[in-house]
Structure formats: structure tokens, C-alpha cells
Amino acid sequence: MNPLRFIIGMFFIASTYVQCSKDSDVHILAQCLCGSFSSEEQFRRDTNFYDVRLKMIRIWPQRADAIWLYVEQAYADALHKPYRQRIYGLRRLTDSTLESKVYEMPDPLRFAGAWKDVTVLNPLSPDSLSERPGCSIILKKTGPAHFIGTTPGKECLSVRKGAAYATAEVEITSDYFKSWDRGFDADGKQVWGSEKGGYIFKKLESYPLE
Numbered sequence: 001m002n003p004l005r006f007i008i009g010m011f012f013i014a015s016t017y018v019q020c021s022k023d024s025d026v027h028i029l030a031q032c033l034c035g036s037f038s039s040e041e042q043f044r045r046d047t048n049f050y051d052v053r054l055k056m057i058r059i060w061p062q063r064a065d066a067i068w069l070y071v072e073q074a075y076a077d078a079l080h081k082p083y084r085q086r087i088y089g090l091r092r093l094t095d096s097t098l099e100s101k102v103y104e105m106p107d108p109l110r111f112a113g114a115w116k117d118v119t120v121l122n123p124l125s126p127d128s129l130s131e132r133p134g135c136s137i138i139l140k141k142t143g144p145a146h147f148i149g150t151t152p153g154k155e156c157l158s159v160r161k162g163a164a165y166a167t168a169e170v171e172i173t174s175d176y177f178k179s180w181d182r183g184f185d186a187d188g189k190q191v192w193g194s195e196k197g198g199y200i201f202k203k204l205e206s207y208p209l210e
């Protein structure tokens with residue numbers, strides 16, 4: 001191996017680690033997101049919303065290209081069968097924005113409950129995931145532990161219930177995670193998702209990053 005190329009490669013890896021894993025804003029964002037969440041309080045106030053449980057936990061801490069999270073959502077009465085499982089990759093996008101890339105997993109239900117034992121995800125790597133193009137959340141830090149974000153324009157394509165594209169708006173703090181996902185047809189008419197506003201997931205427990 002060319003020694004100079006090896007040194008340059010190692011420098012790049014080290015620089016990426018500092019940028020992604022040790023970037024203070026990315027780290028704070030990950031701390032806000034890692035934990036156990038519930039929308040039960042919102043559901044009891046307004047039955048237009050469901051009682052949903054949300055788990056987010058860090059995976060692959062040795063990787064330097066992003067802070068990676070496993071995400072699992074399930075109805076409170078069907079925790080064993082989550083309806084959404086994703087992998088998020090958190091990284092800095094520009095000087096003023098962060099990005100949460102969204103990935104789908106192959107055969108996701110076989111990994112249900114992986115937040116209890118992340119070694120279940122050992123067979124996976126970023127190369128085995130499918131990125132959802134246009135569905136990244138672009139985030140801005142608006143306070144010490146406060147972030148707001150959205151998907152870019154109409155770029156997140158969707159075919160669910162006749163939709164042409166989907167949008168997502170989020171608000172993230174150390175105490176709650178608010179998420180409003182909606183689908184729209186080609187004419188801009190909403191065809192799925194809450195019409196009253198986003199789900200508010202209160203944080204019940206924080207999970208460590210390290």
C-alpha cells in the first residue's frame with residue numbers, strides 16, 4: 001500500500017469522525033433523539049391520534065461517517081409488531097444545517113425489538129440499507145437543545161394511498177419529539193397523515209450515546 005495514500009486516508013477518517021461523531025450539534029441532536037417516547041398523553045386528550053410508542057437507540061458507534069440510530073414505532077397495543085422501522089444517519093450538512101438521512105431495512109420485522117439488544121442488528125451495515133431519496137430531514141438548531149426540520153419540497157416520493165409525495169416536519173427537544181408526516185397527491189391534496197397537526201412523543205427515558 002502507498003504510505004502517503006494510507007496517511008491521507010487515515011486523516012480523512014479522523015476528520016470525518018470529528019465532523020460527524022464529535023460535532024457538538026450532531027451530538028446534542030442524537031442525545032435528544034435517543035430514548036423511549038410515548039404519544040399516550042396526546043392520545044388521551046384527542047382520540048384523533050393513536051397511542052404510539054417510539055424507540056430510538058444508537059447503533060454502530062465505531063463508525064465515523066455519521067451517528068447512526070435504529071428507530072422503531074409501534075402501537076401501544078401491538079408493541080411486538082412495529083409498523084415502522086428505520087435507520088437514521090445524523091451528520092452535518094452545512095455550517096448552519098444538519099441532516100437526518102432515512103434508510104429502510106431488508107426484512108425489518110426480523111429486527112423487531114432490536115432497541116433492547118442492538119447486537120441483533122450486527123448482520124446489517126449501511127451498504128445493506130436502502131436510502132429513501134429526497135426523504136432526508138434538513139434540520140436547524142434553534143436553541144441549546146432545540147431543533148426544527150423538514151423534508152425538502154416535494155422530493156420524498158410516496159405511493160401510499162394514492163400519494164405522489166410525502167412531507168415530514170419535526171421539532172426535537174430534550175423532552176419531546178414532534179413529528180408530522182403527510183402524503184399528498186399530484187394536485188397537492190392531502191391523502192394520508194394527521195390533518196390536525198403532528199404527533200407529540202414525550203420522552204419517558206433517555207438512552208446513552210456511548
